[in-house]
Structures are given as C-alpha cells and as structure tokens.
Amino acid sequence: xxxxxxxxxxxxxxxxxxxxxxxxxxxxxxxxxxxxxxxxxxxxxxxxxxxxxxxxxxxxxxxxxxxxxxxxxxxxxxxxxxxxxxxxxxxxxxxxxxxxxxxxxxxxxxxxxxxxxxxxxxxxxxxxxxxxxxxxxxxxxxxxxxxxxxxxxxxxxxxxxxxxxxxxxxxxxxxxxxxxxxxxxxxxxxxxxxxxxxxxxxxxxxxxxxxxxxxxxxxxxxxxxxxxxxxxxxxxxxxxxxxxxxxxxxxxxxxxxxxxxxxxxxxxxxxxxx
Amino acid sequence: xxxxxxxxxxxxxxxxxxxxxxxxxxxxxxxxxxxxxxxxxxxxxxxxxxxxxxxxxxxxxxxxxxxxxxxxxxxxxxxxxxxxxxxxxxxxxxxxxxxxxxxxxxxxxxxxxxxxxxxxxxxxxxxxxxxxxxxxxxxxxxxxxxxxxxxxxxxxxxxxxxxxxxxxxxxxxxxxxxxxxxxxxxxxxxxxxxxxxxxxxxxxxxxxxxxxxxxxxxxxxxxxxxxxxxxxxxxxxxxxxxxxxxxxxxxxxxxxxxxxxxxxxxxxxxxxxxxxxxxxxxxxxxxxxxxxxx
Numbered sequence: 001x002x003x004x005x006x007x008x009x010x011x012x013x014x015x016x017x018x019x020x021x022x023x024x025x026x027x028x029x030x031x032x033x034x035x036x037x038x039x040x041x042x043x044x045x046x047x048x049x050x051x052x053x054x055x056x057x058x059x060x061x062x063x064x065x066x067x068x069x070x071x072x073x074x075x076x077x078x079x080x081x082x083x084x085x086x087x088x089x090x091x092x093x094x095x096x097x098x099x100x101x102x103x104x105x106x107x108x109x110x111x112x113x114x115x116x117x118x119x120x121x122x123x124x125x126x127x128x129x130x131x132x133x134x135x136x137x138x139x140x141x142x143x144x145x146x147x148x149x150x151x152x153x154x155x156x157x158x159x160x161x162x163x164x165x166x167x168x169x170x171x172x173x174x175x176x177x178x179x180x181x182x183x184x185x186x187x188x189x190x191x192x193x194x195x196x197x198x199x200x201x202x203x204x205x206x207x208x209x210x211x212x213x214x215x216x217x218x219x220x221x222x223x224x225x226x227x228x229x230x231x232x233x234x235x236x237x238x239x240x241x242x243x244x245x246x247x248x249x250x251x252x253x254x255x256x257x258x259x260x261x262x263x264x265x266x267x268x269x270x271x272x273x274x
Numbered sequence: 275x276x277x278x279x280x281x282x283x284x285x286x287x288x289x290x291x292x293x294x295x296x297x298x299x300x301x302x303x304x305x306x307x308x309x310x311x312x313x314x315x316x317x318x319x320x321x322x323x324x325x326x327x328x329x330x331x332x333x334x335x336x337x338x339x340x341x342x343x344x345x346x347x348x349x350x351x352x353x354x355x356x357x358x359x360x361x362x363x364x365x366x367x368x369x370x371x372x373x374x375x376x377x378x379x380x381x382x383x384x385x386x387x388x389x390x391x392x393x394x395x396x397x398x399x400x401x402x403x404x405x406x407x408x409x410x411x412x413x414x415x416x417x418x419x420x421x422x423x424x425x426x427x428x429x430x431x432x433x434x435x436x437x438x439x440x441x442x443x444x445x446x447x448x449x450x451x452x453x454x455x456x457x458x459x460x461x462x463x464x465x466x467x468x469x470x471x472x473x474x475x476x477x478x479x480x481x482x483x484x485x486x487x488x489x490x491x492x493x494x495x496x497x498x499x500x501x502x503x504x505x506x507x508x509x510x511x512x513x514x515x516x517x518x519x520x521x522x523x524x525x526x527x528x529x530x531x532x533x534x535x536x537x538x539x540x541x542x543x544x545x546x547x548x549x550x551x552x553x554x555x556x557x558x559x560x561x562x563x564x565x566x567x568x
C-alpha cells in the first residue's frame with residue numbers, strides 16, 4: 001500500500017489547485033445559463049440552466065457586443081502584425097549584426113522593459129487630443145507598439161535559432177540585410193513569431209486602461225470597455241453580466257487552448273533569460 | 275557609421291515609437307507636475323505647489339495605503355503558492371503538461387471578465403461565497419463594503435490570476451537545474467525537503483528575484499480591479515467603492531486627471547507613485563539579496 005500511494009500526495013494538492021483554477025470558468029457557465037433569481041436564491045442553483053439565449057439577448061440589448069468585438073479584433077490584429085514586424089526586424093539586427101552603439105541601445109531596451117508605462121498615460125492622451133485621435137480606434141495602436149519585451153525575446157531566439165552560416169551563405173549569394181531577414185531569418189523563426197503574435201494579440205485583446213481613457217465615444221468602444229459597462233447600477237442582472245463574460249472569454253480561451261504549449265514555454269523562457 | 279544604415283533603419287521604428295509614446299510622455303508628465311492645467315486653458319507654472327498639496331492630501335495617502343495592502347495581500351500568497359505548486363509539478367511524473375496548462379489558464383483571461391466574476395461571487399447578499407458560508411452556519415460577510423474585505427477580494431482576484439504565471443516561471447527554473455545536483459544530494463542522504471531548501475531554493479534565487487521585481491512593479495499598478503468592481507459612476511466622483519477602500523493610487527490618478535481634468539495634479543500623483551515603486555523595488559531587491567548565505 002505504501003508504495004502505491006506515496007506518490008499521490010502531490011497530485012491531491014495539484015488537483016485541488018486545478019479545481020480552483022478552472023472553477024470560475026465552470027461557475028461562469030452556471031451563472032450565464034440561469035436567471036439571476038435562481039442563482040441568488042438560498043440555496044443557489046448549482047447546475048447549468050436553460051436561460052443562456054435569454055441572457056445573451058439581454059447582453060446584446062445593453063451593449064454593442066459584436067460591434068465592440070469587431071473593434072477589438074481590428075485593433076488587436078493591426079497591433080499584432082505591426083509589433084511582430086517591428087520587433088522581429090529590430091531583434092534580427094541586434095542578434096546578428098555588430099553596429100556602433102548596439103550595446104548601449106540594447107541596454108536602454110532592458111531599462112525600458114522595467115518602466116511602469118502608466119507613467120506616460122496622461123501625456124499620451126494629450127498627444128492624442130493634439131492630433132485629433134481621441135475617441136478613435138487608431139489611438140489604441142501606437143502606445144502598444146513600443147514593446148521592448150518582444151525585441152528582447154526575439155533576439156534571444158534568433159541568436160540561437162538562426163545559424164550564422166546560413167546568413168553568410170545568403171550574403172555570398174548577394175542577399176542584402178533585408179533579404180537575409182525576409183528570406184532566411186523569418187522562415188527560421190516561425191515558432192518565435194507565433195509566440196510573439198499570440199502574446200501581443202492576447203495583450204491587445206485584454207487591454208483595458210488605455211481604451212477606457214481614450215475611447216470617449218460611447219458608440220465606438222472595445223470589448224473590454226463595453227463589457228465593464230454591464231456592471232452598473234444597484235440591481236445588477238448577474239446572469240446577464242456573466243453571459244457577457246462568457247461570450248468575451250470564449251475566443252481567448254480557444255486561442256489559448258490551440259497554442260497553450262508553445263505559449264507557456266515561451267512565457268517561461270522569456271522570464272528565465274531576463 | 276554610414277555602412278550600417280540598414281541596421282539602424284531596422285531598429286528605428288521601435289525607438290521612434292518609444293521616444294514619442296513612452297519616453298517623451300514620461301518627461302512631459304514631470305513637466306506637467308509643476309503646472310496647473312485642465313487640458314484646455316493656459317498652463318500656469320505653480321512650482322512645487324502640487325507636491326506640497328500631495329504630501330498633505332489624505333486621499334492620496336489613503337490610496338497609497340490601499341495599494342500597499344492590496345499588493346502585500348496578493349503578492350505574498352501568489353509567489354509562495356507558485357513556488358509550492360512548481361515544486362509539486364516538478365516532482366510528479368504524470369500529468370505534468372495538464373497541470374501546467376490548467377494552472378496557467380487564469381492568466382489569459384481579461385481582468386475585466388475576472389473582476390466581473392469575482393464581483394458576482396462575492397456579492398454581499400446572495401453571492402456564492404456567502405451562500406457557502408451560510409450553508410456551514412457562518413453569517414454572511416459584507417465582502418464588497420467592509421474596507422478590509424474589499425481588499426481581500428481584490429487581492430484574491432489578483433492571486434487567482436497570477437499564481438499560475440509565476441508557477442510556470444519557477445518550474446522552468448527548476449527544470450534548468452541539472453539533475454546530477456539532486457542526484458548527488460540524494461546519495462549524500464538528503465531527503466526531498468532538505469534538497470528543496472538546500473539546493474532548489476538557492477539555485478532559483480535569481481529567478482525569485484526576477485518574479486519579486488515584476489510582481490512589485492505590476493502589483494502596485496492595480497487599477498482595473500477596483501475600477502471595474504465598483505464601476506464608474508458619473509454622479510459619484512469618488513472611486514474605489516465604499517469608504518474609498520479600493521481606491522488605489524493609479525485609480526486616484528485616473529480620477530484626478532481624467533474625471534476632474536486636473537492634469538497637473540494627476541501628473542504629480544503619478545510621479546510620486548513612481549518614486550514609491552522604485553523605493554519598493556530596491557527594498558525588495560535588498561531583502562532577497564540579503565537572504566543569500568555568505
């Protein structure tokens with residue numbers, strides 16, 4: 001008996017931790033599929049109900065859910081594409097070329113990574129109002145582009161993942177810097193590019209503070225800002241709120257489920273080398 | 275220099291964007307902290323007035339206290355729990371991948387969604403938590419109106435979101451320790467607990483230091499949690515819930531700068547706050563460093 005059960009202790013604790021970790025997802029489904037009266041009853045109803053579509057209908061009546069989701073999708077896609085391009089190109093230059101000032105510039109990058117970005121929120125807003133972007137979706141993009149972590153992370157990957165010999169061979173064949181980046185390095189850094197894409201996309205999708213500040217036009221919000229508006233008033237219809245939470249979370253959980261392994265490995269690696 | 279123009283061109287987009295949207299704003303906000311400005315009329319230089327007011331502003335200090343309490347209540351269980359879970363995942367043979375994914379999952383959800391969930395579950399009247407307490411004969415607690423319980427709810431939320439993330443980092447660090455080291459310890463007669471404190475923990479020190487710094491920087495910037503939990507109410511200018519118990523410093527900054535349009539004072543708050551973050555990072559750094567055996 002001892003031998004068989006000795007290894008079980010850690011699993012018991014871990015399963016309990018997993019239960020805490022996934023419980024909110026399960027309970028969100030229960031709340032979103034019942035009526036508020038059913039859940040806030042004593043004792044509460046603990047099983048999924050049949051009111052999901054009714055609750056979704058209430059969400060759609062309260063906020064422009066799909067409109068704001070489309071806005072988020074547009075912003076997150078553009079941001080991700082730009083971040084991945086800007087960061088991978090800069091990282092390629094840092095990883096494979098020696099140019100004057102390289103060390104200093106890269107050192108600055110590491111300092112930037114630590115900077116609490118909220119510090120610049122107010123002047124960013126002033127800039128946006130000067131150029132007339134307050135209330136527009138494009139105002140969300142520039143602040144998200146200065147992603148020092150992305151460059152840092154990509155550089156680590158390129159240093160090891162793109163062999164110098166291949167770049168030398170390409171150079172001998174007459175490839176310039178940008179051809180080497182595009183034709184040699186980019187195909188070799190696919191795994192890193194996909195990690196950075198998911199990372200940037202999830203960040204852009206979940207971003208809240210800056211959109212809350214700069215999106216002043218109530219008819220043009222991102223998903224998170226619209227979602228937060230469900231929580232107003234004293235008699236909150238929690239089932240409706242949770243239906244909104246469920247609808248907004250499904251895409252991210254799906255993305256995570258598809259790329260979980262690579263994403264987790266990437267996050268850990270980035271932290272370890274830092 | 276000229277022959278490197280392509281490399282400079284390649285790195286320039288980042289530095290340009292950074293200079294305009296991050297670096298310039300940081301210094302511009304320092305400039306603003308010495309002005310009186312509502313964003314529309316003429317700026318007026320007021321010297322150190324904003325900072326003098328700040329030092330005597332009870333709401334600012336309340337927000338600092340709130341921020342620190344929430345930060346301690348969330349960071350300590352997060353990092354401690356992450357370390358324990360990482361050691362456990364590292365020790366088991368089966369289901370490693372499953373545990374990693376399941377425990378990391380909370381980190382990809384949005385703060386808004388998680389906060390709405392916690393608000394529903396900790397609701398004072400018939401929330402699930404109070405229902406469970408009721409079932410075991412404990413009177414319902416005023417989770418969202420008692421100053422301490424408000425902070426506990428916010429900290430619980432942050433702990434839920436960030437434990438798995440830190441666990442993954444610790445786990446990667448543990449996996450990077452060569453197995454021979456543990457093997458040698460085992461031969462010398464060290465049990466798993468001894469090995470953990472004698473080998474794993476000291477070798478993880480740089481990583482623990484990293485997570486402490488990151489948790490300090492991130493944990494002190496709590497904003498969305500209280501903001502979403504208690505909503506923005508135009509009629510009620512004081513944010514942060516009953517008694518402003520959930521008013522964090524960033525939330526106070528948001529209130530002053532963007533709801534009251536007091537840009538100068540908002541900038542002063544944010545700069546005072548930066549100093550606080552730097553001091554705390556340095557203190558924590560020293561604490562973790564000092565733990566090192568001579």
